[in-house]
Amino acid sequence: MQQSDPHDQPAAEPADGSDDAYIRFEQVVKRYGDNVVLDHLDFRVAEGERVTLIGPSGSGKTTILRLLMTLEKANGGVIWVNGDSLSHMRRGGKLVPADEKHLRSVRSSIGMVFQQFNLFPNMTVRRNITEAPVHVLGVSQDEADQRAGELLELVGLAEKIDAHPTQLSGGQQQRVAIARALAMRPKVLLLDEVTSALDPELVAGVLDVLRNIATTTDITMLCVTHEMSFARDVSHRVLMFDQGRIVEEGPPAQIFSEPREERTRSFLQAVLED
Template sequence: MMEPIVQYKNVHKSFGDTHVLKGINLDINPGEKIAIIGPSGSGKTTIIRLLMTLEEPTDGDIYVAGKNLWKIEKNGKKMPANERHLASVRKDIGMVFQHFNLFPHKTILDNCAMPLIKVKKMKKSEAREMSKQMLDRVGLGDKYDAYPSNLSGGQKQRVAMARALVMRPKIMLFDEVTSALDPELVGEVLEVIRDLAENASMAMVLVTHEMDFALEIADRVLFLDEGIIAESGTADEVINKSDNPRLQNFLKRFRA
């Protein structure tokens, strides 16, 4: 039995009066590729934002490699995690955002190299070398010195992936990474993700509206509905064998 690398235990999240997540229980195994689907507002994005420490859960615990992410245990008492604790846990997690969030004042090479130099204390030359290799891998070997504003949306998103990948996370989170792209640019981004899904050993969690793609690459599909995981299983189990009417309804709207 493999130890899960991430565990959600009865996790709740509210924004003001809005109860977004209502008790999430989820184990993510090392290397596992998970796709989260569901209607908008169902809490898909919130699930991964909690793991990236961008939002704090209202209740429940999240464990990463056995360590409680949001709490420190001191003399048997649970205290809210401080910045240092969060940093020590999130070093294994990387994330790609819907709106890329590249640093506009840095070249794409520096976008990738800066975190290596500052966070991993790598030598400048080494960081740049690694970054170049990663940019080559996502097909941007000719753009090292370009600024983000000179790239297409698809190129920006590939840089964002290179920037996250070069940090060598054990878990990569993808937050609707193609929703802000023009349709003709979606393919090049999915191509990179497919390559990762097939060849990389890290766990991946995709929040996505690219239904067919998600089903194709995911080991496990979660259907999130009104703040709970309503269905969970292989793509085949969830899509073809489930008789959950809300899931059927959701899929029908997608196919239409």
């Protein structure tokens, strides 16, 4: 049985209004056995901010997204989403481990687009997009259909609404996956290497869709990517990760043109030379 770490305890709840971050990690630890993936991580994302996480594979970037979606549980620390603890809830004046109802409530404001498209092959594009809004949010089928049409227009696939995923290219499937995530009207959109499974010639179309979303909406975006030009174009802030820690952070112009840390410089040199 894994022994508890004296540091791996819920952080004290901050006073109301003490932080305007929409997402806040406080001393978050994630381990797999002896492998520390996140090492007492502190970071914040403001509402409406677009933050990109860069760094080598295994540095903890995707783990952050999976923790926010409650696909993983932290070993310590507290994750806050819009002022509510994701991992704990208040009971009797104390923070106790969250139950499933609390988790569903807090993560309802978060949407995620994965590396793989994860569309239901037996459903049309329309049903892939409308199924969750109808059955989870309780919206009418007519309203869900209208929203699906609007989102497919946004991602450039309005004519594919009655197609099945097998009739679409990989890039088109990923654009449908983006529309499906937006159909739930999330406040936060998580993007996990969304072009990594695509053929190179399909990458630009997906990135153009995301650039359009970034510049025409006020959605908060937290993105993991190796597409450095995309990170430079859409981000308000870029965080360089290595070994579960933030090595450096700053605006894209500074990170990509004048990185302060040698680890950032060596990573960017390796990535940009590929």
